[in-house]
Amino acid sequence: MNTPKKVYHPYISPYDPCKPIxxxxxxxxxxxxxxxxxxxxxxxxxxxxxxxxxxxxxxxDPYYNPYEKTKGGYPT
Structure with a gap:
């Protein structure tokens, strides 16, 4: 994996009171x-x-804000 951006899917509990990411x-x-x-x-x-x-x-290694979808070229 020679990519600067990594993605993973965390465990989501059925009892978590918050909206899961x-x-x-x-x-x-x-x-x-x-x-x-x-x-x-x-x-x-x-x-x-x-x-x-x-x-x-x-x-x-420039910083790209993960919440800005138009900059950085990283689709979320």
Whole structure:
């Protein structure tokens, strides 16, 4: 599973007083899938790297709000 977004379906009790959330999602950081940092990774320009929080493009992981359905490209 080399995807940044994971989905699972938790157990839903018949006695739960709250409305259940049937599908839950979470994000995993990209550094989990890269063992050692390979040489010559593509880099952001310095000012863009400061804004994004990382110098290397493969390690960039933007945050997408799971409740905004139009941004982020993640269907829920």
């Amino acid at each position: 049937q599908t839950k999602t979470y994000s995993t950081p990209p550094h989990l899938y890269i063992g050692f940092q390979p040489p010559n990774l593509p880099q952001f320009p310095p000012m863009e790297a400061l804004k994004k929080g990382t110098l290397w493009k493969p390690f960039y």
